[in-house]
Each structure stands twice: as C-alpha cells, then as structure tokens.
Amino acid sequence: MADELPVITLKAIGVVRNEIKQKPPAGYEWEKVVSEIVVDSSLTEALDGLDEFSHIIVLYWMHRATSGKVPLKIHPRRRQELPLVGLFATRSPNRPNPIGKATVRLLQRQTNILKVEGLDAIDGTPVIDIKPYIPGYDSAANTAVPQWITSQ
Amino acid sequence: MADELPVITLKAIGVVRNEIKQKPPAGYEWEKVVSEIVVDSSLTEALDGLDEFSHIIVLYWMHRATSGKVPLKIHPRRRQELPLVGLFATRSPNRPNPIGKATVRLLQRQTNILKVEGLDAIDGTPVIDIKPYIPGYDSAANTAVPQWITSQ
Numbered sequence: 432m433a434d435e436l437p438v439i440t441l442k443a444i445g446v447v448r449n450e451i452k453q454k455p456p457a458g459y460e461w462e463k464v465v466s467e468i469v470v471d472s473s474l475t476e477a478l479d480g481l482d483e484f485s486h487i488i489v490l491y492w493m494h495r496a497t498s499g500k501v502p503l504k505i506h507p508r509r510r511q512e513l514p515l516v517g518l519f520a521t522r523s524p525n526r527p528n529p530i531g532k533a534t535v536r537l538l539q540r541q542t543n544i545l546k547v548e549g550l551d552a553i554d555g556t557p558v559i560d561i562k563p564y565i566p567g568y569d570s571a572a573n574t575a576v577p578q579w580i581t582s583q
Numbered sequence: 584m585a586d587e588l589p590v591i592t593l594k595a596i597g598v599v600r601n602e603i604k605q606k607p608p609a610g611y612e613w614e615k616v617v618s619e620i621v622v623d624s625s626l627t628e629a630l631d632g633l634d635e636f637s638h639i640i641v642l643y644w645m646h647r648a649t650s651g652k653v654p655l656k657i658h659p660r661r662r663q664e665l666p667l668v669g670l671f672a673t674r675s676p677n678r679p680n681p682i683g684k685a686t687v688r689l690l691q692r693q694t695n696i697l698k699v700e701g702l703d704a705i706d707g708t709p710v711i712d713i714k715p716y717i718p719g720y721d722s723a724a725n726t727a728v729p730q731w732i733t734s735q
Contacts, residue, residue: 436623437595437709439644441680442651443588451619471588474679476655480668486678490642492591492684499594501652502626516632519713527626528593528711532684534723559680561671565732570672570722571682571686577635580717 443557445470445543447491451553454495457508461551465538468545469560474541478561482540486564489550491531492557496524513579520577531556534564595644595709597622597695606647609660613703617690620697627695630713634692634727638716641702643683648676657711665731666681672729681706686716 449466468489469497470478507513507521518526531552539546545561605656620641622630633639659665659673670678683704691698697713 437644437646439593439595439709439711440678441591443591443681446588446680474655474671477670478672479656480666480672480729483727484672485725486723488684490680492589492686494589503626504631506671507695514632518629519626520630520632520636520715522714522717526712527596528642530682530712532640532642532714535725556643557591559591560678560682562684563672563728563732564723564726565674565728566586566723566726567663568684569684569717571638571688571716572717573637574716575635575637576715576717577632580715583684 441559443559444474444490444561445558447550447552447556447558449552451556462549464550466550466552468561470543470545472477472543475528478540478543478545478549481563483501483562484537484563486534487537487547488562488564488569489533489535489547489558490560491552492559493524493529493531493555494557496529498529501525501527507579508534513582515540530559535570593711595697595711596626596713597710599643599702599704599706600709601706606681606705614701616702617698617700618704620713622695622697623697624695630692630695633713633715635688636689637716638686639689639699640714640716640721641685641687641699641710642712643654643704644682644711645676645681646709647705648678648679648681651679652671653677659731665734680709686721
C-alpha cells in the first residue's frame with residue numbers, strides 16, 4: 432500500500448518569531464508564550480478579517496523533529512512511568528510527518544504579522560497554514576481521553 | 584522573504600474511504616458521514632491506544648483543491664452575500680497549502696483501519712497525520728467569531 436500513498440510538496444507561508452530559541456524540556460508551559468507569525472508579505476491580504484476571530488489554528492512544520500522512520504510506540508512526554516502507546520495516540524513531535532497543530536489566542540494583527548499567545552513552536556518554525564478557530568466545528572462535546580493524559 | 588521559506592516534502596500515511604465520490608456542494612452536512620481511514624499497514628502499531636480517545640484530529644491533503652497561487656480574498660462558502668474576506672479567515676479548501684483539519688468521532692479501530700464519523704473529506708483523500716483530540720489543548724474558551732460564520 433505504501434507505494435500508492437502520494438508524496439506531497441508544500442511551501443511554508445510564514446515563520447514563527449519568539450524568545451524560545453531551543454527546544455524546551457517536555458512539559459514546558461507554553462500557555463503564556465507570545466509569538467509573532469510573520470506571514471509572507473505576498474499573502475498579507477489573505478489575513479484580512481482574521482482578527483474578527485479570537486482564536487486561530489496554526490499548522491506548522493516541526494523542523495527540528497525526527498520525521499519519516501520513527502519509533503511506532505513511545506512513552507508519552509518521554510516519561511517511562513506512562514504506558515507505551517502508539518505514536519498517533521500521542522502529540523509527540525517525532526512523527527512520520529512532523530506537523531504541529533495549535534489553537535492559540537490572536538492578540539493582534541498588523542499587516543502581515545500576527546501576534547499570538549500560546550503557540551508551542553520554537554523561533555524559526557515554518558508555518559504552513561492558518562485557519563480561523565470555529566467553536567463547534569473545531570471543538571468536540573462528550574469527549575473521553577485515557578487516564579495518562581491527565582496524569583501530572 | 585518568500586525565498587527564505589522552505590519547501591517541505593511529506594508522504595501520506597493513509598487514505599480516506601467513504602461513499603462521497605465527488606466534491607459535494609458548499610455547505611454539505613458531513614456530520615453523519617462515516618468514513619474509514621486506511622492507514623499504511625507498516626504504521627499499524629502506531630495506532631495502539633488511539634481508541635481510548637473518543638475523538639481524533641485528522642489532517643488531510645485536499646487533493647482536488649487548488650493550491651499555490653489562489654485568490655487572496657473570497658466570499659466564504661461561495662456565497663456572494665457574505666463579506667469578502669481574506670482566505671486565511673475562511674476554511675476554503677483552495678489555499679496555498681490545501682491541508683484540511685477535522686475533529687471527528689472515532690467509532691472503531693480495527694488493526695490499521697479507523698472508522699470515524701464526521702470527516703469532511705471525499706473518498707481517496709490522502710491523510711497526512713492523525714492526533715488524539717485533547718480537550719482544553721485543542722478547544723478554546725471565551726471565543727469570538729464574526730457574524731458571517733453563523734449566518735445560515
């Protein structure tokens with residue numbers, strides 16, 4: 432089947448700028464980190480109206496992560512006491528396609544620059560898409576998660 | 584700046600199978616559509632534990648959409664009475680990188696096949712990542728959206 436699966440090429444639309452220059456330890460609290468997303472200036476007009484949304488979804492390329500062939504089962508957050516689970520059951524950055532997805536608060540838009548809060552991406556991370564966050568479509572009700580997710 | 588932005592190559596990890604063979608009209612109600620995501624069998628083990636989550640996030644490549652050079656401002660859902668807004672303020676599939684992001688209910692996992700409900704992707708769509716949906720991280724509180732989002 433692998434042979435049927437297409438190879439896809441994309442081009443970054445912008446880059447993350449913030450104070451986090453190196454990958455922080457697992458479990459780092461990104462909630463209050465303020466970042467700028469500098470969007471390619473040829474795409475400035477495509478941001479019009481985005482600031483009517485309080486939150487946006489950012490898809491980014493975790494360029495420092497391991498891609499392609501990666502371990503299929505891992506201990507989440509590199510914590511040995513957590514169960515060994517499949518990679519796709521975790522948010523580990525080391526995945527076949529290391530795409531990150533964050534829901535962040537949009538603080539401000541100035542021309543081609545978006546100031547956001549809570550983006551868990553280091554300085555220099557390529558951004559590949561930006562979407563408005565739509566409650567109900569992007570959120571789920573009556574959710575269940577395994578116990579390890581909430582373990583401190 | 585465009586020259587600094589990297590070109591990124593990724594490989595699909597699976598494919599969507601469902602009854603929707605052609606792109607349906609804008610506004611189609613996908614909520615009850617049941618799909619199978621057939622994951623590359625070499626990645627089967629990476630799905631272990633995913634079925635402890637009620638919902639998953641699917642990133643997919645909208646292979647029938649227009650990519651690269653696209654109109655920067657559009658009327659959402661192709662409805663002329665809605666305001667002309669920037670592309671990134673919409674969920675239009677025609678984007679520089681036509682990546683779709685859906686939050687769906689996971690009904691069942693059988694080896695390398697995930698049965699899901701509500702995935703708004705047509706039959707044959709390449710899947711590029713699968714993540715567990717984590718309430719609080721993937722959802723946002725105190726959200727605001729423009730009026731056109733909720734207009735029928």
